[in-house]
Amino acid sequence: MPGYTMQKQQLQTRLRRIEGQVRGVARMIDEDKYCVDVVTQVAAIQAALDKVSLGLLDGHIRGCVRDEIKAGGGEAKVDELLEVMDRVLRR
Amino acid sequence: MPGYTMQKQQLQTRLRRIEGQVRGVARMIDEDKYCVDVVTQVAAIQAALDKVSLGLLDGHIRGCVRDEIKAGGGEAKVDELLEVMDRVLRR
Amino acid sequence: MPGYTMQKQQLQTRLRRIEGQVRGVARMIDEDKYCVDVVTQVAAIQAALDKVSLGLLDGHIRGCVRDEIKAGGGEAKVDELLEVMDRVLRR
Amino acid sequence: MPGYTMQKQQLQTRLRRIEGQVRGVARMIDEDKYCVDVVTQVAAIQAALDKVSLGLLDGHIRGCVRDEIKAGGGEAKVDELLEVMDRVLRR
Numbered sequence: 001m002p003g004y005t006m007q008k009q010q011l012q013t014r015l016r017r018i019e020g021q022v023r024g025v026a027r028m029i030d031e032d033k034y035c036v037d038v039v040t041q042v043a044a045i046q047a048a049l050d051k052v053s054l055g056l057l058d059g060h061i062r063g064c065v066r067d068e069i070k071a072g073g074g075e076a077k078v079d080e081l082l083e084v085m086d087r088v089l090r091r
Numbered sequence: 092m093p094g095y096t097m098q099k100q101q102l103q104t105r106l107r108r109i110e111g112q113v114r115g116v117a118r119m120i121d122e123d124k125y126c127v128d129v130v131t132q133v134a135a136i137q138a139a140l141d142k143v144s145l146g147l148l149d150g151h152i153r154g155c156v157r158d159e160i161k162a163g164g165g166e167a168k169v170d171e172l173l174e175v176m177d178r179v180l181r182r
Numbered sequence: 183m184p185g186y187t188m189q190k191q192q193l194q195t196r197l198r199r200i201e202g203q204v205r206g207v208a209r210m211i212d213e214d215k216y217c218v219d220v221v222t223q224v225a226a227i228q229a230a231l232d233k234v235s236l237g238l239l240d241g242h243i244r245g246c247v248r249d250e251i252k253a254g255g256g257e258a259k260v261d262e263l264l265e266v267m268d269r270v271l272r273r
Numbered sequence: 274m275p276g277y278t279m280q281k282q283q284l285q286t287r288l289r290r291i292e293g294q295v296r297g298v299a300r301m302i303d304e305d306k307y308c309v310d311v312v313t314q315v316a317a318i319q320a321a322l323d324k325v326s327l328g329l330l331d332g333h334i335r336g337c338v339r340d341e342i343k344a345g346g347g348e349a350k351v352d353e354l355l356e357v358m359d360r361v362l363r364r
Binding site for chain 1: 320323326327330331334335339342343347348351354355358359361362363
């Protein structure tokens with residue numbers, strides 16, 4: 001069972017809101033809204049997605065990573081965690 | 092008319108794809124997909140949104156900012172541009 | 183003459199401070215300071231470097247880019263500007 | 274003993290190189306080098322600092338965080354880890 005199981009509802013709520021924000025940006029462009037305001041809105045979506053990533057990593061560390069460490073291992077999990085953190089950091 | 096008018100269609104296509112990717116992430120969570128794979132997918136959405144921001148800024152610079160510079164001004168537009176770039180950079 | 187000429191002094195002051203901060207991080211590691219505090223300090227350096235980049239881009243846009251736009255061109259400069267903004271964004 | 278003890282030498286080498294790169298940027302500005310080239314160099318420093326942060330977090334997770342998890346706790350350490358990851362992400 002993935003580590004984020006307990007926060008699934010919260011993550012889904014956030015993603016639904018983000019989906020709405022993406023549609024909102026499409027609408028802003030459709031209505032020729034001022035470019036700087038559209039970019040500001042895109043930055044807000046990115047901040048919301050950062051929170052989703054951190055929420056997922058939170059569950060992952062407290063779930064999978066912790067379980068393997070407790071079982072005496074976890075090296076491969078930590079390698080993988082650092083790799084995905086690098087990917088998040090560099091986008 | 093906002094500077095991005097000419098690329099509107101391309102931006103809309105990208106945003107529709109991003110909306111689909113966000114729904115895809117919600118589905119992955121729903122199906123208990125492996126957390127690291129979900130985070131990787133969120134990072135891909137972030138990269139796609141970066142391209143949308145740069146596309147918008149591109150149109151803005153070649154449109155509004157250039158027009159005001161040509162008209163002998165543009166100082167306030169450049170101030171505003173730097174501010175929004177800062178917002179994009181820091182999210 | 184590069185666009186940042188007028189702010190050269192301010193940029194140099196910031197870079198000297200950043201150089202000191204980098205040495206400070208080396209010292210923290212040398213003294214086995216708590217890892218999370220070291221990472222926090224590195225994040226502060228990153229924020230300071232972001233400001234240097236924005237300061238440089240500010241001068242560039244008000245200098246080179248504006249001059250070429252005023253001279254009736256600037257397309258290649260804007261292309262180049264967007265490319266470097268992409269590089270800053272993705273590091 | 275902090276988790277990064279074993280990689281101390283490598284981190285110090287990187288930080289010395291970064292310090293040199295910061296001085297290099299100051300020199301480029303002093304010599305009126307082309308702004309876009311200077312920004313590109315600053316982006317390279319930021320990428321190098323990202324690696325330092327990830328190196329520090331690597332040691333921290335394999336050290337402090339793992340030790341506390343093994344000892345049956347670690348909740349506060351994971352809270353703190355997520356907080357600092359957020360700080361790194363947003364700069």
